[in-house]
Amino acid sequence: MADSTLVFIVLGATLAAFVWGRFRYDLVALAALLGSVMLGLVPGEEAFLGFGHPAVITVAAVLVLSRGFERSGVVDVIAEQVLRVGERLFLQLLVLTGTVVVLSGIMNNVGALALLLPVAMRLAREHDASPSILLMPLAFGSLLGGLTTLIGTPPNIIIASYRGSVTGDNFGMFSFFPVGATVAMAGLAFILLIGWRLVPQRAGKASTEAMFDTAHYLVELRVGEDSKANGLSLRELQQELEETIPVLAVVRDERRRAGHAFFGVLQEGDILLMEAGPEEMKLLEDKAGLRLGKDAEEDKEKEVKEVEEKEAKKAKKAKKGSRTHQKNEGSSGEENRRDKGNEKQDKKKKEKEEKSGVDTEGLQLVEAVVRTDSMMVNRTVTQLRLHNQFGLHLVAVARDGGRLKQRLHEIRFRPGDVLLLQGGESELAESLATLGCLPLASRNLTLGQPRMLLVSIAIFAAAILAMIFDLLPAAVALSLAALVTLLVGVLPLREGYQAIDGPVIVLLGAMIPVGEALETSGGAALIAEAMLAWGSEWPVIVTLIGLFVLSMVLSNIVNNAAAALLMAPIAASLASGFDASVDPFLMAVAVSASCAFLTPIGHQSNTLVMGPGGYRFGDYWKLGLPLSLVVMVVAIPMILLVWPLQE
Template identity: 75%
Template sequence: MAMENIGLTPSTLVFIVLGLTLAAFMWGRFRYDLVALTALLGSVMLGLVPSESAFMGFGHPAVITVAAVLVISRGFERSGVVDIIANQVLKVGERLLLQLLVLVGTVVVLSGVMNNVGALALLLPVAMRLAREHNTSPSLLLMPLAFGSLLGGLTTLIGTPPNIIISAYRGSVTGESFGMFSFSPVGIVVALVGLVFIVLVGWRLTPARSGQASTDEMFDTANYLVELKVPEASKANGLTLQQLRDELEETIPILAVVRDDDRRAGYNFHSVLQEGDILLLEAGPDELKLLEDKVGLSVVAEPEEDPEEENEAANRDQLNEQSGSDKKAAKPVDTEGLQLIEAVVRSDSRMVNRSVRQLRLHHQFGLHLVAVARDGGRLKQRLKDIRFQTGDVLLLQGSENEISESLSSLGCLPLANRELHLGQPRKLAMSIGIFALAIVAMLFDLLPAAVAMSTAALISLLIGVLPLREGYQAIDGPVIVLLAAMLPVGEALETSGGAAIIASGLLKFGVEWPIIVSLAGLFILSMLLSNVVNNAAAALLMAPIAASLASGFEVSLDPFLMVVAVSASCAFLTPIGHQSNTLVLGPGGYRFGDYWKLGLPLSLVVLVVAIPMILFIWPL
């Protein structure tokens, strides 16, 4: 269908495509990479993007650089840096201000030299442990930590995808890209001011959720663990655990089997059940009733209590009332030694919108799901019915030797382990050395950023800093597809004249005002966009608008591009604007409306500091 026949200009069609794309991003029903790919293919079919250049974005230097930085960041994660940081950070004591200063300051520094989500992933377990050891609400630490990772990304070229995108765009327009530390003068000042604001004022604006995510009270595992005995007449007698699950048509996790005082973990028990076996499992009242009715398992009776213990017994769960059984309530059992770990579902996890059965969690990954928490509270529905969401906190059981790899494959971030230590190879010095050589090559213009970072990633894989399979897993597929698909669409916004139309409207609005007002308007528009769509997409869409605006004012392009770079990374208002915000949603027990309480004042602080600094470093 020719565009002339329907009376629509290329710019109008671009606006329609982008409008639908942004609406789909905000709706959230479909993943952002699928939305971006749909926008690209739609643009090709409408003649906005030439078919021969539709997939050129996959080879774009910005996309290659982002992929390489993700691999290098994963190498840092595996090199033992988290242990070194944890040992130092955990020494700060119980003063909350000092904890915030060290945690947020560390993540700011790390985010400048590695992917900011990776930096947050390193420090999230450390923050959780600090909260537990000092009986602090994790909500007071996690949102400042997430926002600190965004601020740290402002400081260098590789700190965040918007910087890489803006640098590449400048290269395509002027022939010279921004360097590794071109963003540092402005970014460091903004990050330091943001850090001071968060530590002194901002944390007071975050809600203090007591007993929230990833505290022992969230799952309170012992209160849900029960011992069930296999009687002689039980249908379970003679069945394997898998046959028992098939009989129940349930995914009730059996944590351990006790036979003759010998306890074996459920994932490692392959024999058939015998009379007298004790099953240690996590179950609620409905599951207990199901186990009794379907397979005849009976709750292990408690021994007679001494008078001094009667008050303690009165506080136990009323299982006999809730399950309709007259049997005595099951006693809490010792959980020591069970291989339990808590993990949060990342936004790029394969678990999102899928159930335990669809994932084949036990058969394929060797993991038992024990419990799920969402929005700071434990989900009470049956485990088989739960469809996982980004930010869910999971309590899992698995083999100590395999659980780290399983979590990585699933796209889950371990929060804090119980009786479990995830060993990682200590190759920190080698990782830092490779990274430093890449930085030197970039500083002296020996290699372009994409080539230098790719070389560093390749060497890391070749010398074993990072296993090859994990290197591929480190490359965030949805982000790569998003960038590669939106690059041609962003170019279409420029070539169709759409960016010039938007810039013309902004010029008319700002013609009677100083240019700094237009820069502020550009900042606010880009910042709002980054809070509802991916920050990389915001940078891709706003860069050509910034260029047209600079051309209209007949001033330097650089301050306008710097405004977009900073503002696109300031997604402080919602949990969906950036993966860092989403990652702390569940563990912190936050609600959607909690973010703007700290995010809005922090955004205003960044706006007030960034624009004068940009004009000072990059004059018009």
């Protein structure tokens, strides 16, 4: 069997596995690489050279630098300015989406979105609006902004490196800017003027106060004398229940202690503030002997009432046989007591009404979205040991715009899930960063280090200047900047390693040799010949449009980096077949591979907003399809203008 046929079989199986989604894309890519080695398509001694490829190193360095921006206080500076725009939706969209377009050009576009996502959520809440109207334009804006520079998105880095292997000269830092900036501005104008009207507005307001109105889900449970919970620690209580039901607070002697910080044993009369539905309530009563706290309050009220009635009877007997004047005085005294009793009852009634909703103030609740690179993906709260290792209680989970009703310990987390968590204020930021979660809203949670803002900007600017003046190759300049970022303390070393998206690095390192096999086996030439035969009677621009559409469709069903890796050899073969410059064909792949607007799985930015925005899978194409057409209509003429077919 010919090598080209074997390559097509491997790639066909790889693409099918990507679309199926049963296995993570990095595992699929690694399987494709090892399969290619076993079939003799990739020499064994060259199997892992892709992991040292400049494109892989550059992507890793950009991810570290982007995380440094997140930690340096950029979000606080931006939020302060963005929140001044007021209630006008047009201005909100302009400032948010425009800002993410600019930021995505100077840092990884997923990192730029991560900076502005909490700002957008806060803006929506302050104006009591659905976040869905802001988040999809924000995600698409991050994709558009990534088109403008070399480091904005992985496809640009891949295409730049591939051009170097073909022509001996890489695309530079701002080689993408003329085409990318024009396309980004056209896309931004479309979103602001027309596109936002195509975004579904979810009435559920996923991840807003309405989604996690905790007072409607929390109950107060009392530890009685005969309760099994009496004398148990909270950890022992969880083991007794064989269920993860968060204890948010323990009330003892009118003092409330946060559940994650309570390490003593429960005593009679303790009130537990817990997240519990009807099924959990029955479990708590059967296995732990806990009952609603309000029953205890009613018992006390009953006792007080009985005492008051006894005192009233004694007072009535003492007044018998008194003189008229004394009777009158007694009546007045009784009326006074009756008035006081009424005042007490009114006061109790008022207090009872005020306590109809459970007070959650001061519980340090935070909402966070699970990132695509989170260690929580496909794992449960039990497997993560969320409380023991990270000091966090999971209170609730929202997915696809609705709160999940299944038991918390049964939930396997997915990218885009919105979590309601409780934890200590000082540990929240570090725990969320370690888990790979992006905070959306919290009380008194400081994320940035403003004093390091200028330092991180200076480091990045030095790297850009080194690239512009050809002092250092892009991979070396950005790696040096990432190293300095870690050395000066902008980013802790542990977070630096966490910032490197392992699955993306494995995907790139594994697929680069497979993409080269597509070229060396003649597979890319065969596809190019088929496209040349199809377009032989048409102008070259028609074939360029076909390449653009094919790459754009592919990027919506597989990772955009994988799409760029697979399409780059085909683009080069097409250019050779037409005896034209390779630049316009490679630039067409760079733009189209980065414009995955049709599905939530085509790009991490789309996945990241799915949960907070309450979007469904089919919501993306409603704005994404017309935006894709706008991008293509603007990009093709600009590519031919800036990068002519004949040099």
